[in-house]
Every structure is written in structure tokens, then in C-alpha cells.
Amino acid sequence: RKEVEQDPGPFNVPEGATVAFNCTYSNSASQSFFWYRQDCRKEPKLLMSVYSSGNEDGRFTAQLNRASQYISLLIRDSKLSDSATYLCVVSNDYKLSFGAGTTVTVRA
Amino acid sequence: GAGVSQSPRYKVAKRGQDVALRCDPISGHVSLFWYQQALGQGPEFLTYFQNEAQLDKSGLPSDRFFAERPEGSVSTLKIQRTQQEDSAVYLCASSSLFGPGLENTGELFFGEGSRLTVL
Numbered sequence: 142r143k144e145v146e147q148d149p150g151p152f153n154v155p156e157g158a159t160v161a162f163n164c165t166y167s168n169s170a171s172q173s174f175f176w177y178r179q180d181c182r183k184e185p186k187l188l189m190s191v192y193s194s195g196n197e198d199g200r201f202t203a204q205l206n207r208a209s210q211y212i213s214l215l216i217r218d219s220k221l222s223d224s225a226t227y228l229c230v231v232s233n234d235y236k237l238s239f240g241a242g243t244t245v246t247v248r249a
Numbered sequence: 250g251a252g253v254s255q256s257p258r259y260k261v262a263k264r265g266q267d268v269a270l271r272c273d274p275i276s277g278h279v280s281l282f283w284y285q286q287a288l289g290q291g292p293e294f295l296t297y298f299q300n301e302a303q304l305d306k307s308g309l310p311s312d313r314f315f316a317e318r319p320e321g322s323v324s325t326l327k328i329q330r331t332q333q334e335d336s337a338v339y340l341c342a343s344s345s346l347f348g349p350g351l352e353n354t355g356e357l358f359f360g361e362g363s364r365l366t367v368l
Contacts, residue, residue: 145291175355184340184359185292228291232352235280236305239291 142167145240147229152245154219161215162243164229173232174205176214178225179242185228219247251275253360255341261366262331270326270363272341278358280344280351283316283326286362287337295339298324299347310335331367338362 147164154160166174174191189196191203191212202215216223226242254273262268274281280299284292285308294308300321309316313331318324328335342357 147291149289173352173355184361185357186359187356190355230355232355235297235299235347235351236294237282237355237357238294239284241289241291 143240144168144238145229145231147240147243149241150244152243154245154247156219156221156247156249158219158247159215159217160219160245161213162227162245163211163213164240164243165209165211166229166231166238167210168231168233169207169210171231171233174212175230175232175237176201176203176212177228177230177239179228180225185239188227216245219245221247221249223247253341253343253358255339255360255363257363258361259364259366261368263368264331264333266331266367267327267329268331268365270328270339270341270365272324272326272343272360274322274324274341274343275345275358276322278343278345280347280357281318281324282342282357283324284340284342284359285310285337286340292340295326328365331365333367336365336367338364 176188177185178188179185195204200217204213228242229240283295286292297305298318313329315327340362342359
């Protein structure tokens, strides 16, 4: 079983829509969680950290459910520029483990 | 530039050839990682250096894979006797942090990767 599992999508949404997706992780001892963004044929970049209390960064909201071992990302008022693959990341000590990514395509 | 630089960006190798992939991390970054990303997959951990010390090589798929960072800056990933299953993008990432600082921030700076195709 992979350490981080994600629905690959794709999620095709119109501009202005809200889109949300989850990932699950297998190691209950994991302490830190993140979302990375990867544009097509580009390198991954840190989007945001995920805190137990939930956190927002502009149009992006991340939630962590430790009991169920899942992490979510919600994007409000989607923009064309939000089209990308979103990678769920779990950190254990120095090692970041990545999910396979969820692809989001925002259409005009 | 000031980012992580990798070379070559593209490499085509015949099966059985040896290849060497280079990574220039951000200056002064202590931590350096190599990841392998197959098509449609997320990056998979290969190895981790803290300065010149290779602290973890548990992700290297076989003994054909070898990584070094002799002076604690530039790193090279070498693949001997390449096989078709080695075809992937090899990503290098660096961070100024290590240990709990790295775990808590999760911020790695990735290079654009070296795309290896083995024929």
C-alpha cells in the first residue's frame, strides 16, 4: 500500500467554480502535511502547509483529519491559472512522501 | 539563476549505457534530495544528503544507482547499465533546513529535472 493515496482526477471545472479533493495517508505517526502544485512538465512547488485546525491561503483551504488520516484541499472561485496537478505530501522526519497527484483543469 | 539547476535536461540512453545526472543546489543549502518521477506518478524518494553525508539511500532501486555529494554542494546521480524501467524524470531538491525544521516547513526547492529516456 502506498503511503499517500490520491484520486487522480481529472477534475474539470468551469472558471469560478469550487473544487475539492482529498488524499489519505497510511502512517498514523506522520506529523506534518503539505500540498504541492506541479504544472505540466515543471517542477513541484510548495503550495501550502496543512494544520490540524485547518488553514486558508487566499482561495485555498486545507484541512487535516488525523482520526481518519485524510487531508483535503478546496479551491474557491477557480481561475484558469489554477489548472495543475496537486500533490499531497506527508513528512516524516526529513523525508517527504508524495502522492501521485490530482489533476485539476479549469475551463473558460 | 538562484534556483536549483540540473543537467542535462534531457538524456536519451541506449539500454546498458551508464548515465550521470548533475544537480547544483541553491548555494548554502544543507539538505539535498534526489527523487524519481515516472509518468503520471508523484516523485518517489531516492536518497538524502545532509552536507556531504549521505544519510539515507533507502529509495535507490538497485545497486546500479549511486549518488554522491563529495563537497557538500554539487551532487551527481549515476545510473549504471541503464534499463528501460529507469526512464523517468529525476528531480533534485534542496533546502536550507534539516531535521525538525525541514519536517515542519516541508519546503523543498526543486530543479526542473533531468528527463531520462532509455531505449
